[in-house]
Amino acid sequence: MIPNKLVTIEEATKHIEEGHALMFAGDEATLKALPKGQWIGGTIPYFMTKDGGVIDQGRLFMQALPKTVEVHSLRLYDSEQIRAVYEDGPQEGISFIIIPASTDAHLGFASEAHTYPGFLMRPLVGWISGVLLDDLGSVKPGVMLGTTQEFSTDKAVVLHGKTSGELAALVDIVNIFEQGDGDTITFDETGFSFTHANVNGERVQLADYMKAKGLNTQLPLVADYYGAMVNVSFQGVNEDTKEVAFYAPLFPGVEYKLASPISDYAAAFDSAVPDDAGKALFSCNCILNFLYAELEGKQTKDAVGPITFGEIAYQLLNQTLVYVDLR
Amino acid sequence: MIPPKSDPKWRKLLQDPTQHQFKFLALKFLMMRLKLALKQDAGPANLNKCSDELHQFAVQHEKFVAADLAPIFGLKVT
Numbered sequence: 404m405i406p407n408k409l410v411t412i413e414e415a416t417k418h419i420e421e422g423h424a425l426m427f428a429g430d431e432a433t434l435k436a437l438p439k440g441q442w443i444g445g446t447i448p449y450f451m452t453k454d455g456g457v458i459d460q461g462r463l464f465m466q467a468l469p470k471t472v473e474v475h476s477l478r479l480y481d482s483e484q485i486r487a488v489y490e491d492g493p494q495e496g497i498s499f500i501i502i503p504a505s506t507d508a509h510l511g512f513a514s515e516a517h518t519y520p521g522f523l524m525r526p527l528v529g530w531i532s533g534v535l536l537d538d539l540g541s542v543k544p545g546v547m548l549g550t551t552q553e554f555s556t557d558k559a560v561v562l563h564g565k566t567s568g569e570l571a572a573l574v575d576i577v578n579i580f581e582q583g584d585g586d587t588i589t590f591d592e593t594g595f596s597f598t599h600a601n602v603n604g605e606r607v608q609l610a611d612y613m614k615a616k617g618l619n620t621q622l623p624l625v626a627d628y629y630g631a632m633v634n635v636s637f638q639g640v641n642e643d644t645k646e647v648a649f650y651a652p653l654f655p656g657v658e659y660k661l662a663s664p665i666s667d668y669a670a671a672f673d674s675a676v677p678d679d680a681g682k683a684l685f686s687c688n689c690i691l692n693f694l695y696a697e698l699e700g701k702q703t704k705d706a707v708g709p710i711t712f713g714e715i716a717y718q719l720l721n722q723t724l725v726y727v728d729l730r
Numbered sequence: 731m732i733p734p735k736s737d738p739k740w741r742k743l744l745q746d747p748t749q750h751q752f753k754f755l756a757l758k759f760l761m762m763r764l765k766l767a768l769k770q771d772a773g774p775a776n777l778n779k780c781s782d783e784l785h786q787f788a789v790q791h792e793k794f795v796a797a798d799l800a801p802i803f804g805l806k807v808t
Contacts, residue, residue: 517763523756524790571793575755628762631755656766717759730793 429463442549445501445532489521497572500529531713668696681705
């Protein structure tokens with residue numbers, strides 16, 4: 404199996420021309436320099452490598468499918484077509500998706516994936532593409548379909564893979580955050596931003612509540628999904644409108660709590676990431692973990708991959724490490 | 731071998747207030763979704779629909795759910 408790692412354009416080109424099925428993460432210019440082939444790509448300049456977290460706009464992170472996963476299809480999906488993403492995959496397989504941040508495809512997938520036909524029936528993993536943080540607002544994140552070299556800033560790109568024999572893809576997550584002991588927060592509707600929430604059953608103005616409590620917004624809200632901790636990360640507060648924005652939607656009927664504080668992020672990852680993470684077929688981690696945990700130069704055991712603007716393990720996640728094994 | 735969908739333990743699992751310690755991520759996500767759906771509508775028709783969905787999921791993912799469901803259904807896991 405070709406190891407997942409940072410490669411030069413020349414190295415990537417060689418692997419493409421050899422006919423391997425590949426996934427790339429890198430700067431737009433590096434993706435556009437690649438030849439046609441069986442690959443998909445997304446923009447991001449942040450990566451976790453075996454030597455630690457790095458920022459690199461000259462190289463690409465390459466994740467290669469093993470021979471036991473054949474390409475079933477590769478395509479782009481707009482915000483309407485994406486509803487078919489689970490059903491389009493083969494019966495036995497694994498699909499990889501990359502979606503540009505802040506697009507209709509991203510926001511629609513985040514809010515409605517659980518209503519798409521086939522949700523959870525077939526494994527889907529992937530990430531939200533982004534840009535260098537200094538370029539936010541001036542450069543658009545994008546994705547690329549390698550078979551046609553089409554670069555898109557508003558569509559998702561997907562590689563549907565078929566597993567062979569007895570092998571099946573096992574998708575799992577590492578979330579270092581747990582629900583704290585504080586207030587229970589709920590929301591009356593699905594949304595990415597709110598002026599109000601219910602705190603322990605009482606309606607409050609969310610921004611005022613956060614200020615009064617001195618909430619640490621580097622900690623996400625955490626929901627307990629039958630034992631799986633699912634984060635929703637704070638994006639910011641608009642002081643004029645008092646709207647509190649998040650990096651993922653909040654859903655009605657779900658009880659959220661602020662996460663318990665973490666004193667040593669790197670140590671928390673070290674103890675939570677499985678020892679055999681280096682064997683993962685695919686892995687990605689969140690840009691917020693990279694920033695808040697100061698992961699530049701630090702390792703997360705052998706879990707390597709792009710550092711992204713959102714992670715996907717069946718659905719959108721925040722501040723979470725996602726990985727896939729074949730079992 | 732996944733029990734047939736007629737097994738009442740499927741409905742019992744969905745109605746059980748105890749949260750079982752499952753390992754398979756997709757099963758946890760599915761249980762959350764079905765329990766939320768039942769919170770909205772606990773009627774027999776919806777319960778049957780959710781139970782059928784859980785069963786179909788278990789059949790599709792037998793390899794990964796068998797260990798999680800073994801103590802509930804008394805399954806033998808190889």
